[in-house]
Amino acid sequence: MYRYDEYDQAVVDARVAEFRDQVERRLKNEISEEAFKPLRLMNGLYLQLHAYMLRVAIPYGTVDSRQMRMLAHIARRYDRGYGHFTTRQNIQYNWMKLEEMPDLLADLASVEMHAFQTSGNCIRNISSDQFAAAAADEIADPRPYAELLRQWSTLHPEFSFLPRKFKIAVTGSTIDRAAIKLHDIGLELVQNEAGEIGLKVLVGGGMGRTPMLGHVIREYLPVADYLSYMEAILRVYNRHGRRDNIYKARIKILVNDLGPAEFARQVEEEWALVKPLGLDPPPSELARIAAHFAPPVLDANAPVEIDLSNPDFANWVAVNTHPHKAPGYTIVTISLKAPGEIPGDASADQMDIIADLAQRYAGDEIRVTHAQNLVLPHVRRADLFDLWQVLVSAGLATANLDRASDIISCPGLDYCTLANARSIPIAQKLAVKLAPQEADLGELKIKVSGCINGCGHHHAGHIGILGVDRKGEENYQLLLGGSGAEDATLAKILGPGFDENGIVTAVEKVIDRYKTLRADPAERFLDTYRRVGAEPFKEAVYG
């Protein structure tokens, strides 16, 4: 794990002091709400329907037990005992008081955390693969590259007032768990013929109102030059991205308008100008950061075979663990999707328990996934049963990873000022309905957004649901066939929308039809849909 040095700590401490000063000026009415708004947004503080909401950055989704305990403390001390893990691997608190924010940020800074740039038209939290450094399928740990990006983008003098927010994801694996094709910039670690690591660069992906998949603009970028190349991309975007219409301001629109080839040409032209300016740190800086991410010392003799005679335990192991690089180890996903609960929510007590488990069994690391679950990346298989028993007693042993009740949902109209419809209750109803048959259904990713901005990633759902406002009524559109993985596609709307109960029934009809159409029990819903197309499902729902 990356640890702050004196420089990192000084920057975060200065930010706390700055915001303390800004809040004081606001509370004394020395600055207007209009002038204060962009300042609080740069610290992740939104004004929601009922209270302020604070979004805390979890860079590339990695925290240790000490940090998780602080997140629990914040939930108790400043919120109502809960936190909400988000699709950007961050955590949000929904019941904040402005006057308490400086103390809260100081608490965060005491464990090397912050809320820098979790909102605003700037470079947001850098996201990454939740299985980094543990997955058997990766070529290198992407997090050192993400950490260097975090530092480079923090308080960037040129790129803090972009046309719109800007999201970067980095992965070190060809199995894409970071949705790099759906980011403003997606970076994939690749090797050249000499075996040297470089970056494949994708630009212009995104969800929201105009979903698009990113385009590769460079197959191989040497690591030594990647920050200056990022400068070139961001400068082309900052200068030429649209600012006349907030819905056309993301980089995907610029890339689409210019065409990927012309956009790439402009980037290369700009890069030729900025590269000689010495903006790239020397290789020693990346090496310094990478040293922090040295893998934990693993037991080479850890047993592979374990007792799976308890059927519930065996089921949880089958569904919620992934192969680890090291034999005798596994990657555990802790589901925050118990059917009927709010997707991504964890209580302060649960966070403390997970912190304890990470410290005891998982190399003191916890990852937040973009699907709003938590991961313990380095667990001895021999420890799984003990760990599972603790999870069971904490209500955290739901065995539903990537299954029908593992639903991504945005906060929706229950909290969010932008929302047109509630999304949490839809996710809850669907999860309760579908959980009994989800083992039979296999991998099925359902994603719910409460407005067209798409924070619930509905376009990347095998089944996506989009809440809209239709003449003052909540209305839900049904989309099928999306994927945010390495086989990324955008889901398409099936037909006219439904009310709250209608959408649940419609999803059930889609699933019933899938069961009659699948070629064999192992064929995923997504693959069946891709094979047979939308028509049979249209007929099932509207026929």
Added chain:
Amino acid sequence: MAEVYRLRADPEHTAPAVPLAEYQPGGTAVWLEAGDDARLLVPHLGALRRIDIAFPKFREGRGYSSARILREAGFTGEIRAVGVLYVDQLMFLTRAGFDAVLPETPIDPAVAEQTLKRFPFVYMKATDAVQPVWELRERA
């Protein structure tokens, strides 16, 4: 408009800034709209003494690129940010290459001084002489 907040010691160059479209070679002061291409001025940087860049909205960010491009091209005269700007943006402005600000609401010099001293370290190179932390780490 309030008073200009300047971070330069030399006397103010008070010639009126002409819009880019009307600029004639040899002119000493020019006005760039947010969307104007700063690179068009590169052949004229020897004659220019002041370049004003418009910030019609708080959200406007193109001027930061314009200023940086001008500094990267070697311009040493005044680059003035004009428009909807607040003291809290001073660090971004000065690091991008601005050394004067003419905001709509006045900047309190005491608050400005405190703001500019706020962050003891920076993470990236820009147009100023401040060393990024990776250089400080390298030296240590």
